[in-house]
Amino acid sequence: xxxxxxPAVPGLDPIGLPGHPLIFAGLLLLTQLLHLLFMNFVLxxxxxxxxLNIAGLCGHANSAAMARVFYKMLPVAISMTITTGxxxxxxxxxxxxxxxxxxxxxxxxxxFSFFVAVLVGFYLVYWLLFKTGVSPALTPLSGQEALQAxxxxxxxxxxxxxxxxACLLWVGWVMANNxxxxxxxTLWRAPGQTGSRWYIPATATLPRYLHxxxxxxxxxxxxxxxxxxxxxxxxxxxxxxxxVTISESRESSSAEASVSSSLIRLGLAVALLATLAQIGTGxxxxxxxxxxxxxxxxxxxxxxxxxxxxxxxxxPVLFTLLAYASIRPRTFRWYALTVVVTLLxxxxxxxxxxxxxxxxxxxxxxxxxxxxRWDVYPQYVSLAVFAVLLVAGLATVAxxxxxxxxxxxxxADHEELSPPEPSLAGQPPVHAGAGQN
Amino acid sequence: MxxxxxxxxxxxxxxxxxxxxxIHVAIAHLAVGAGLFLALAHTIATRRNDRLMLDFLRxxxxxxxxxPFVAGAVTGVGIWVTIGLASPPSTSALxxxxxxxxxIEWVFFIVEIVAGYIYYYGWGRLTPERHTAVAWIYFxxxxxxxxxxxxxxxxxLTPGDWQPPAEAVGVSAQLAxxxxxxxxxFWPSLFLRTISCLAxxxxxxxxxxxxVRDYTREQRHRIINFGSYWLAPFGLxxxxxVWYFATLPEDSRRFAMGGxxxxxxxxxxxxxSSLYIGGYAxxxxxxxxxxxNRETSLLLLAVAFVATGAMEFVREGVRKPYLIHGYMYxxxxxxxxxxxxxxxxxxxxxxxxxxxxADMTLEQVNALPLHEKGKYVFNAxxxxxxxxxxxxxxxxxxxxxxxxxxxxxxxxxxxxxxFMPPFVGTPEEMRALVEYQLYVxxxxxxxxxxxxxxxxxxxxxxxx
Numbered sequence: 001x002x003x004x005x006x007p008a009v010p011g012l013d014p015i016g017l018p019g020h021p022l023i024f025a026g027l028l029l030l031t032q033l034l035h036l037l038f039m040n041f042v043l044x045x046x047x048x049x050x051x052l053n054i055a056g057l058c059g060h061a062n063s064a065a066m067a068r069v070f071y072k073m074l075p076v077a078i079s080m081t082i083t084t085g086x087x088x089x090x091x092x093x094x095x096x097x098x099x100x101x102x103x104x105x106x107x108x109x110x111x112f113s114f115f116v117a118v119l120v121g122f123y124l125v126y127w128l129l130f131k132t133g134v135s136p137a138l139t140p141l142s143g144q145e146a147l148q149a150x151x152x153x154x155x156x157x158x159x160x161x162x163x164x165x166a167c168l169l170w171v172g173w174v175m176a177n178n179x180x181x182x183x184x185x186t187l188w189r190a191p192g193q194t195g196s197r198w199y200i201p202a203t204a205t206l207p208r209y210l211h212x213x214x215x216x217x218x219x220x221x222x223x224x225x226x227x228x229x230x231x232x233x234x235x236x237x238x239x240x241x242x243x244v245t246i247s248e249s250r251e252s253s254s255a256e257a258s259v260s261s262s263l264i265r266l267g268l269a270v271a272l273l274a275t276l277a278q279i280g281t282g283x284x285x286x287x288x289x290x291x292x293x294x295x296x297x298x299x300x301x302x303x304x305x306x307x308x309x310x311x312x313x314x315x316p317v318l319f320t321l322l323a324y325a326s327i328r329p330r331t332f333r334w335y336a337l338t339v340v341v342t343l344l345x346x347x348x349x350x351x352x353x354x355x356x357x358x359x360x361x362x363x364x365x366x367x368x369x370x371x372x373r374w375d376v377y378p379q380y381v382s383l384a385v386f387a388v389l390l391v392a393g394l395a396t397v398a399x400x401x402x403x404x405x406x407x408x409x410x411x412a413d414h415e416e417l418s419p420p421e422p423s424l425a426g427q428p429p430v431h432a433g434a435g436q437n
Numbered sequence: 438m439x440x441x442x443x444x445x446x447x448x449x450x451x452x453x454x455x456x457x458x459x460i461h462v463a464i465a466h467l468a469v470g471a472g473l474f475l476a477l478a479h480t481i482a483t484r485r486n487d488r489l490m491l492d493f494l495r496x497x498x499x500x501x502x503x504x505p506f507v508a509g510a511v512t513g514v515g516i517w518v519t520i521g522l523a524s525p526p527s528t529s530a531l532x533x534x535x536x537x538x539x540x541i542e543w544v545f546f547i548v549e550i551v552a553g554y555i556y557y558y559g560w561g562r563l564t565p566e567r568h569t570a571v572a573w574i575y576f577x578x579x580x581x582x583x584x585x586x587x588x589x590x591x592x593x594l595t596p597g598d599w600q601p602p603a604e605a606v607g608v609s610a611q612l613a614x615x616x617x618x619x620x621x622x623f624w625p626s627l628f629l630r631t632i633s634c635l636a637x638x639x640x641x642x643x644x645x646x647x648x649v650r651d652y653t654r655e656q657r658h659r660i661i662n663f664g665s666y667w668l669a670p671f672g673l674x675x676x677x678x679v680w681y682f683a684t685l686p687e688d689s690r691r692f693a694m695g696g697x698x699x700x701x702x703x704x705x706x707x708x709x710s711s712l713y714i715g716g717y718a719x720x721x722x723x724x725x726x727x728x729x730n731r732e733t734s735l736l737l738l739a740v741a742f743v744a745t746g747a748m749e750f751v752r753e754g755v756r757k758p759y760l761i762h763g764y765m766y767x768x769x770x771x772x773x774x775x776x777x778x779x780x781x782x783x784x785x786x787x788x789x790x791x792x793x794x795a796d797m798t799l800e801q802v803n804a805l806p807l808h809e810k811g812k813y814v815f816n817a818x819x820x821x822x823x824x825x826x827x828x829x830x831x832x833x834x835x836x837x838x839x840x841x842x843x844x845x846x847x848x849x850x851x852x853x854x855x856f857m858p859p860f861v862g863t864p865e866e867m868r869a870l871v872e873y874q875l876y877v878x879x880x881x882x883x884x885x886x887x888x889x890x891x892x893x894x895x896x897x898x899x900x901x
Contacts, residue, residue, distance in 0.1 A: 008790035008791055010439035010440050010525075010526075011439060013526075013529045013530060013532075013533045014601065014603060014771070015529075015530055015533040015534050015601060015602060015603075016533065016602055016603065017533065017536070018533070018534075018536050018537060018602075018614065019536075024536075027540075075502070076554055079506055079510065079550055079554065080550070082510050082511065082514060083510070083543075083546060083547050083550050084547075085514075086514065086543055086546065087540070087543050089514075089517070090532065090536070090539050090540065090543065093521075093528075093529065093532045094532060094533065094536050097525075097529045097532065097533070098439075098529075101440055101521055101525035101528070101529060102440055102441060102525075102791075104518075104521055104522060105440055105441040105442070105443045105521075105522055105525060106441050108443055108444070108522070111518065111522065112518060112519065112522060114518070115511055115512075115514050115515040115518050116515070118511050118514070119507070119508065119511040119512070119515070122507045122511060123507060126503065126507070188441070188791075189790070189791070189795035375603065377602035377603070377605075377613070378611070379537060379611060379613065379614050380611065381611055381612070381614075381615070382537035382538075382541075382614045382615070383537060385537070385541065386537045386540045386541050386544070389541055389544045389545075390540075390544050393544040393545070393547060393548045394547075396548055396552075396574060397547065397548060397551045400551060400552060400555045400571055400574065401551070401555070403555070403559075403563055403567045403571070404555045404558060404559060404562055404563065407559070407562035407563050407564070407567075
C-alpha cells in the first residue's frame with residue numbers, strides 16, 4: 001500500500017546504463033567544471049558589468065571601456081556556456097533521470113522558461129552590442145577608441161545590461177531550484193501544492209542560489225583579470241610590430257595599458273571580496289542542508305566528501321594569494337598561482353556538490369538511491385568511439401584557436417580587418433597575409 | 438506514467454513540443470546547409486579571387502552567428518527541455534540508449550560552434566587556406582551533428598530488430614547502440630534532411646543578399662543565382678520520400694497514404710511545397726536566371742518552413758500509437774508483453790503515483806466511486822494526448838455513446854483505432870475509466886451503473 005508520504009520516485013530506466021556509473025559521474029564532474037568556468041564569466045561578468053555601466057554614467061574614466069571589453073567577448077562566452085552546458089545536462093539525466101525529470105515536470109513552465117530566458121538574454125546582448133556601438137569582435141581597442149568608449153548611449157547600455165543580467169539571474173534561479181527540488185522527493189507530492197514549483201520554501205534553494213551567484217562573481221573577477229593580462233601582453237607584442245607613428249603608438253598604448261591595468265585591479269578586487277562573501281553563503285548552505293547529509297559531508301568517510309574537506313584547506317591559501325595578487329597586480333606569477341588554487345577549489349566544491357546529491361538521494365525518504373542500483377549493459381565500442389572523437393575534436397578546436405590567435409592583427413589595423421558590422425554593410429574582405437584578393 | 442504530468446492547458450504538451458521542434462529543425466537545417474554553402478563558396482571564391490562573393494560570405498557569416506548560433510543552439514536545448522517535460526519516459530529511454538550518441542554529437546557540436554565563430558572572426562585574421570579549412574571544419578561538425586541526431590530520431594519510428602539491452606545477449610548488447618543508430622530509415626531520412634538543409638541554405642542566401650543595402654541589383658542577382666543551385670535538389674524530395682516511406686512500418690505507411698487524412702494532407706503539403714521550391718529553383722532561377730527580390734525570398738523561406746514543418750509533423754504523427762515503435766506507447770507505457778502483464782496484474786494506478794492526489798493512499802483511491810477513480814486512471818493513461826478542454830479532449834469523442842459502446846471501445850481501443858495504444862490495467866480500472874468517460878461527456882445526466890456490465894471482464898480478458 002502506498003502512503004501519502006511515500007516518495008513517489010519513478011523507477012530507474014529499464015534500458016540501464018551503457019557503462020559503469022562512475023564513468024558518467026566522472027564525465028559529469030569534468031563537463032560541469034568546463035560549463036561552470038564559462039557560465040561564471042557570463043553571469044558574474046554581467047553583474048560586474050552592470051556596476052561598470054553605473055560607474056561609467058557617474059563619470060568614472062575607464063569603467064565604460066572595461067565594460068566594453070567584457071561585452072565584446074560576451075556572445076562567444078554565452079555560446080560556449082550553452083555548448084558546454086549540454087554535456088552535464090546529458091549526464092545528469094543519465095545518472096539521476098527519475099529525480100531530474102520529476103522535478104523539472106513539477107516546475108513545469110518554470111523549467112521551460114529557462115531556455116526562453118537564455119534566448120531573450122542572448123539577443124538582448126546583441127542588441128546592446130549593436131545599439132551602443134560595440135561590434136562583437138575580438139579586435140583590440142585603439143587608443144582613440146578606448147578613450148571614446150562608453151560615450152555611445154550609456155543609459156541604453158545600462159538598461160539593456162540590467163535586462164540581460166535579470167535573464168541570467170532567472171536562469172540561475174531555475175537551475176538552483178530544480179537542483180534542490182530534485183533532491184527532495186518528499187516535497188514532490190506535498191498536499192495542496194499545485195502549479196509550477198518555481199520556488200520551494202524551507203529548503204536550501206536560496207543559500208544554494210546565493211552560493212552559485214557569489215561564486216560566479218568571484219570567478220568572473222579572475223576572468224576579467226585574465227583578460228587584462230592578455231591585453232597587456234598583446235599590447236606589448238603589438239607595440240613592437242605595429243607600423244604606427246610614435247605619437248599614435250604612445251596614445252594607443254597608454255589608453256590600452258590603462259584599461260588593461262584597471263581590468264586586472266578590478267578583477268582581483270572583486271574576486272577577493274566575492275570569495276570573502278562566498279564563505280558566508282557556503283556556511284549558510286551547509287547549515288541549511290539536511291542534518292544527515294551535513295553529517296555525512298563532514299564525516300570524512302567517503303571519497304567525494306574527503307576531497308571536499310581537503311579542498312577547504314585551500315581557502316586560506318586562496319585568500320592569501322588573492323590579497324597578495326591584489327597588492328601586487330603587476331606580478332603575473334601571483335595571479336597565475338591564484339588561478340590554479342581557485343581551479344582546485346572549484347573541483348573540490350564540485351565533489352562536495354556531488355556528495356550532497358548522493359547523500360540526499362540515498363536517504364530512505366528519497367528512495368534510497370545509489371549509483372550501484374543501475375543495471376549496466378556496457379557499450380565499450382561506443383565509448384571508445386566517443387573517446388577518440390573527443391580527443392580529435394578537442395585537437396581540432398585547439399588548432400583553430402591557434403590559427404586565430406596567431407592571426408590577430410595589431411590594434412591600429414583593426415578597422416579594415418574586423419568582421420562585418422551589424423548592418424551587413426562593411427569593408428571588402430581582406431585575407432591576412434594575402435594582400436589583396 | 439510514473440512521472441508527474443506537464444499540463445499545458447488548451448494547447449497540450451504535444452503541440453508545444455511540435456512548435457519548438459519545428460522552429461529548431463528549420464534553423465538547424467539552415468545551419469548545416471549554410472555550412473556546405475560557406476565551405477564550397479569560400480573555396481570557389483578564393484580560387485577565383487571573387488571579391489564580391491567573399492564580401493557576401495563575410496556578411497553571411499554574421500547572419501550565421503546571429504541566427505543558427507543563437508536561436509538554433511538555444512532552441513536545440515529547448516526541444517530537449519520540452520520533450521523532457523512532455524514525455525519523461527521516452528526522453529529517458531532515448532537518453533539511456535543513445536548516451537554515447539549524444540556525447541559524440543556534443544563533440545561535433547563544440548567543433549561546429551567553435552569553427553563557426555572562428556570563421557566569423559577570421560576575416561582579416563586567417564590566411565585564405567586556413568579560412569577555407571575552418572569553413573570545411575564547420576561544415577563537417579554541423580553535418581556530423583545532423584548525422585547522429587538523424588539516427589536517434591529515425592530510431593523512434595523504425596527501430597528495426599533492435600532489442601532492449603536487458604533482452605539482448607552477448608555481442609548484441611554491445612552493438613545495440615549501432616543497430617539502433619543505423620536503423621532501416623536512417624539513410625533515406627539522412628538524404629531527405631540533407632536536401633532540406635541545402636534548400637534552407639539557398640533560400641537564406643537570397644534573403645541575406647536582399648538585406649545588404651549597398652549591393653547593386655546586378656551584384657545581388659549574381660549571388661542569388663549562385664545560391665539557387667543549392668535549392669534545386671529540393672525536387673529530389675519526392676524519390677527520397679518514396680524510399681523513406683518504403684522503410685516505414687506498414688501501419689505508419691497506411692496512415693500517410695490515406696489511413697489518417699490529416700497525415701496524408703500534411704504529407705501532400707510537404708511534398709508539393711518541396712516540388713514547388715525545387716521547380717522554381719530549376720526552371721526560374723537556374724535556367725531562366727530570374728532575380729528574387731526581398732519579399733519573394735521571404736516567401737520562399739516561409740514555404741520551405743511549411744514543407745519542413747509538415748514533414749516533421751507527418752514523421753511524428755505516423756509513429757502512433759508509439760513514441761518508440763514497438764517499445765513504448767505514446768502514453769509512456771512500455772509496450773513489452775512483460776510490462777503489460779505486470780500492469781494488468783498490479784494496476785496502472787500503483788505505478789502512477791502522480792496521477793492521484795498527494796493526500797490520499799492507493800486504498801483510498803480504490804475505494805472512490807468508479808467515475809472518480811476513473812479520473813486518475815485517465816490521468817495515468819490518457820491525459821498525455823487528451824488534455825481536458827484542450828486538443829483531443831475526450832468529451833466530444835464520447836458524445837452520447839452508450840455505456841456498452843464506450844466499454845467495448847475502451848477494451849478494443851487499439852483494434853478499433855490502430856493509432857491508439859491498448860488499455861493497460863486491471864478490469865476494475867477499466868470500468869472506472871469507462872465511467873469517467875461517460876461522466877465527463879455528460880456530467881448532468883450521468884448515472885452510476887447499477888451493476889457491473891457482464892461483458893466488461895470478458896471484453897478485457899480477450900482484448901488487447
